Amino acid sequence: MNNVVLMGRICNAPELKHTQSGNAVTSFNLAVDRRFNKEETDFITIVAWRKTAEFVCNYFNKGSLIALQGSIQTRQYEDRQGNKRTAIEVVADQDLAV
16 A cells, blocks of 8 residues: 655645646645654655646645645656666645645
8 A cells, every 4th residue: 555644834836737638737845844853854745636736736835734645656767967866756646725
């Protein structure tokens, strides 16, 4: 089972984009305090698609507190210098306004 529930503050204003096939998508970083050490923060990349992306872009801004549910996804890509990289993201499938 791949299920993630996070609550944190949005680090950068979500910007709505569309794929070539017309699907809405947005990505942003979420600052999440650690559970037992509130002095440490993790910055997690969130990707939202379709209606969830539209909802996030319409109702949330930089600094907004948001809770969301999703799944962890990894992907490999090659950067501009030709180095192989791995991206770890949370794909939001449900958002809960806070």
